[in-house]
Amino acid sequence: MTTGYSGPITFRGPGFVGEDAPALTDLQNCIHCGFCLPTCPTYIATGQELESPRGRLHLIRGVLDGKVEPTDSLLGHLDLCLQCRACETACPSGVPYGRIMEDARASIMDRGVTGRPFGWTLRSFVLRHIVARPKVLATIFGLGRIYTRSGLQSIIRGPLGRVLPEKLRTLESYAPVVGKSAYRDRGTLARPVDAKGRVALLTGCVHGELYPEVHHATVRVLDRLGFEVVAPPEQGCCGALHSHAGDAEAARDLARINIEAFEHAQVDYVLVNAAGCGAAMKEYGRLLRHDPAFAKRAEHFAERVQDITEFVAAQPFADVPLGPVSEDVTIQDACHLAHAQKIRSAPRQILNAIPGLRMHELDTPDRCCGAAGLYSMVQADMSRQVLAAKLEDVAHTGASIIATSNPGCSMQLENGFRRSGMRVRVQHVVELLDASYRAAR
Amino acid sequence: MRNPFRRSVEQALDASRTALASDLIAALGEQNVLWRAEDLIGYEYDATIDRRRPDAVVFPSTTEQVSAAIVIANAFGVPIVPRGSGTGLAGGAVPIMGGVVVVLTRMNRIVEIDPRDRVAVIQPGVINLRLQDECAKYGLLYAPDPSSQRICTIGGNIATNSGGPHTLAHGSTVNHVLGIEVVLPDGRVTYLGSRVPDAPGIDLRGVFVGSEGTLGIVTSITVRLQRQPEAVRTMLAIFESIEIASEAVSAIISGGVIPVALEMLDQEIIRAVEPRLHVGYPLDAGAVLLIEVEGLRESVEADAQYVVTACREMGAREVRTAESEAERARLWEGRKGGIGAIGAISPNFYILDGVVPRTQLPKVMAEVMRLSAEAGFRCANIFHAGDGNLHPNIMFDELVPGATQKVLDLGGAIMRLCVDSGGSITGEHGVGLEKRSYMEWIFSAADLEAQQRIRDAWGTGERFNPCKILPTGHGCGAGHEAEIRQHLATPGVYV
Amino acid sequence: MTTTTNAEALRSLLPGDRTRNVADYAIDGTAPAIALRPQTRDEVVRVVAAANSAGLVLVPLGARTATALGRPLTRYDVALDTTGLARVVEYEPNDLTATIEAGMTLATFQETLAAHGQYLPADPPPSDNVTIGGLLATARPGAWRHHVPGQRDLVLGITAIQPDGTVTHSGGRVVKNVSGYDMHRMHTGALGAFGVIVEATFKLQPLPVSTRTLAIECESFESAADVAYRLWDLALPLRALSILAPGAAEVAGLPPRVQVLLECMGGDAVLARCEDAIRREAATSRAPHAGEVRPGSFVTLRALAGTSALTVLRLGVPSSQVAAATQFATERGYVAWGHLAAGSVLAVMPEANTIAESVRALRAYARERGGFLEIESAPATLRAEVDPFDTPERTLVTSLKRQFDPSGTLNRGRWQEDV
Ligand SMILES: Cc1cc2nc3c(=O)[nH]c(=O)nc-3n(C[C@H](O)[C@H](O)[C@H](O)COP(=O)(O)OP(=O)(O)OC[C@H]3O[C@@H](n4cnc5c(N)ncnc54)[C@H](O)[C@@H]3O)c2cc1C
Ligand code: SF4
């Protein structure tokens, strides 16, 4: 036995099928330099090539070249990817990692139920039938709200917790505290006199249910900046999670719905206060590139999408009187803001303008917190490892507030703080700005 | 239809591979061994074009585990290949004859930094940049700074005797390593050198550093640190052409001031880097020199003045000085990300690593450009000009039929040019697999035989990282070129 | 055939004028059967190959300043004087590299280089009269070590004649090179165990604009350590920073107290700044005196370290232990001084016979601190009794020797190799 394998590993059928198959030209750009490795949370946690961007790209290329079969174990490595796209920022060669991974997942999904892992099918079911359906979602969160308000949650987390089995307790600890009433406003949300422009707000799926305050703050800030704000009632889920999971079909359906809804609203910009959604909507053009009826419209739509921090920072927001917010604050760059949308300075510009606010940067503010959509549930172990590193980093700053820009991150961080007993609050950047505006009165 | 004979051979192979895996698992634990075929594919490469799947991959976390893995591999008679982060540019970590790849990334503890004695003790999987960052906290410096420093391991640096921009003044890795713990090819653990410099006796440490993982596996490293300089000045000299810039390199150094770093970036590189990284390189320059001087404030002032004058005299259009630490960092970021950036402007490229005497630079660079143009390829240059260490990067598209072969031929011609100019076939990336056939250009048969004796003395047989460095070796010698061609026949990635 | 007739046969291989008086080549009191001084590489090849096939033991010798180093030879037939090979092979000042033959003295080499404002920063004991071959084969560090790169760091390539007469090269002539195994590192410090070095290529340095030697007189070893440390931490352009016990200070022509002796290099402004810093730190430590001294102090100490008639020990200790180790050696009757950056302490026993016990005590002291002790010079009896090297890894040395010199032709016994 002196030779390693060099031939194909029992190759049974085409690895990637459909129009979503990753492009060779995208993959070709990877020169295997490894510069992405030290920024990858899963590589940091494992020290293992297969859980690294370079390794995953190599696996994808292997499948594409027909050198290796997409077995469950191979797909497991792709699945452990957070899709945080930190690797994309680090890559000197400009490899479009996010796109390649989404394509790879999509074309595995295209293999149909028998050609993909069962977990992937299950996940897409959840995404299609719960997340993408506002009514179902509202019902579930309604139940959650009852659970929290009834006091049952605090009993379980308190005295009863000690007698519950470990596994159940862990599972329960993922459930968010759904205390506030959901954000259900639609239509015109703000109409200042002499409005400078008209913008639309994406109200999203989970966001309005869990963090209604962020929407309220967003609307107040925009109002103060002199913008008319509308929320088209026909809008829906952005489809980001579906794209990430490789369910391109569902994502496309959602994209079409949103494009139509927002076109109808006739606005200058479509503003998003959830980084993950913004990133996905900015990529509608590519998502619908094969759809002749929508390709152009999608591109045009994508050009008008902006993250709320990006939009605000470009306005003379500091000309509006700012009041003091005397807090020690640190900032977590949402992956889909920093890496996917390349927005880093806008949120900092806003925070730094707030009087009294003391900024303490994290060691690695743009490293993923482990939330990554459904990841925290699907890959609970890895998610927890990644989160633990983040909590440690936060603890070192001594901050009492962590500013972020994505509901997924907020949930994950709140969870982490709660479970580790840290007294740190999570706030959206726009909430802090809103607080500052309000303090100026 | 499958050949029944072949099938039985494969089954036998699989049985023995399974036995190997289970022994490794017994010794190192399941979470530290990879054996599934589709997992092994993740360890068939480094940053080169060479590919070969190992039979197993292990992730030891102690010296004892490293030794155990070696003993098991020996018992099965399979090759052993050490691996760090796999950024090597010579195929050194590719298990070209299969066998067990020993990955050191989980041995990544900085054991000790002693600011008083100015030494650090680290495990081999520590990333170069992390060590630098930790040392900086004490105002100290670990001098070797390869451009890949943000990910390459110190173990890999030892094996390849890595250099970097600051090698010009501070020397390569070997000059900074005091002592190493090594697991020898038979599994025995030994210590070479000492915590204190210049240990008596034969310099086995010096022989080991740069041996490209063919003489054993480093498991602990003691390095020498130095105090950070009081002042640093970084300059960007802008030239109309790479030839003029090359003339300036020699002129600066022969004038009696040796900068700590003297790097060249040509127009192709500037145009690849600038739009992505916005570091401030002028897009219309023919080439720039990134020059750094350091020392006491007084001498830095004088040296910087000297450099500016020398550059001007040699025809620099402009010489800029970094005004802040941030600006300095940006200028360096462009240098460190430069090679990778080529990937963004070309589907594939082939990095060469040759050395010529500094005075030959202008002539050699002109010739490199001529040869590339003649072969019909664009060539991007980003290199350690002060040391005469060239890195021509030939850009091509593997999907164009015949292109790869032409690129390899061009690479050979450029290497030949370096040798004919009194230079060498590698300045820092190593010989590994890629350059074995060029060794005969710079060494006689007797020289190579003597090198083989070193290897034999270490008792590495032919199983310890086989086929690396020396052109011959059982079963690898003549096949090398054919091997490369075979890899090239399928689409692959080239560095 | 006897050894003598065999040796006589070698004589006929070279022109008559190559023969030297054997008495001048005695090592540890033993003269060889024949002493030859070849003039060309080819002549070296002939002699070495002939000695090898005749089963003779050959010892290459340069300036013969370091013959009391290493284990005593177990046999000694042929002295090969390398000083006849003393040409500059290639020197390109603009490349800052030079290739020279191994028999050239360091002094001659430095003269050649100085004409172009360059030098090889090496200050081996006893003086620049050593040959380049000897400089590499002994690789003894001096006071400059680890302030400026030394011979070990600057050697780019070596040409050596192997026992069977094969000429081998390693490395090259460019300043950066990682092609193949670095055989030149194997030869460096090997005391001629693996081949006769006939040629070497070095990377060079520009000569400092000027240098200045200063001394700080201290109350105690502790305060010397303290001030030396602070100065080291200032990252001044130093070329030497040493702590001298009173005995060593006296040899160096300084008042017999604990002294910190430094050499700074650079232009006027830099030297002024250094001197300033030195005076300031001296004042902080309440040192009784600090100021410029004659540059010869280092030269004298270097000569003392290279006196082969005396017992010279080199202790390697971590930098933080240099002062303490110097004191420790002093208390045991040695004239001692230490170089901070290199972590080397030299201990010279003024009386001819040093007792093995005291060497062992010093070795134990160094080892406890993670270091070592090497006997750099001592009577043969002592070197037979106490391992001069103190290297734990013997197996590899033995197998290297087996590979390169299977019949033990070169310097037999120096490494106590079990060939
Ligand atoms: C973009 C880019 C830029 C680069 N720039 C430079 C540069 O400026 N200077 C430079 O010198 N190199 C450079 N390199 C090459 C490479 O980064 C270095 O050779 C580096 O030292 C390799 O480290 P690694 O951890 O990735 O080792 P690997 O690639 O994993 O291994 C390299 C060699 O070391 C051996 N090895 C690894 N670990 C050990 C160990 N613990 N014990 C024994 N042997 C071991 C392997 O067997 C192999 O032969 C660059 C590479 C890239 C991709
Ligand atoms: S997206 Fe994030 S987790 Fe996935 S490979 Fe890139 S850095 Fe790693």
Ligand code: SF4
């Ligand atoms: S940094 Fe980019 S080119 Fe380098 S290995 Fe990662 S993805 Fe590939």
